[in-house]
Amino acid sequence: MSELSDTFTIRVNIADRYYPLKIKRTDEAKVRNAATKINETVFQYRKVYSDKDAQDFLAMAALQFATKLTDIDDEKSGNAYQEFLQDISQKLDSALKKQ
Numbered sequence: 001m002s003e004l005s006d007t008f009t010i011r012v013n014i015a016d017r018y019y020p021l022k023i024k025r026t027d028e029a030k031v032r033n034a035a036t037k038i039n040e041t042v043f044q045y046r047k048v049y050s051d052k053d054a055q056d057f058l059a060m061a062a063l064q065f066a067t068k069l070t071d072i073d074d075e076k077s078g079n080a081y082q083e084f085l086q087d088i089s090q091k092l093d094s095a096l097k098k099q
Helices: 025-050 055-098
Strands: 005-013 019-026
Touching: 005 025, 019 025, 025 055
Parallel strands: none
Antiparallel strands: 005 019
């Protein structure tokens, strides 16, 4: 299959504005799901902060998602560190048993 046929253009609605995106066909569901999550978050902020505009809601949504992503990155880093420590501990235990 050629690279050209692997991509296509979709229109995604984010905060009542449409954006044309050229994406891989395999990413369509992921992109549409992400847009839905953004819109749901923006809607929640609209209900709470009626005196703000769409730009403010999008900024708050972006901050919320970036914070979640940072938490996930921190968890992954912590897991890697924990795995490293477990590996060293096992090697030390093994070396001590040999003596």
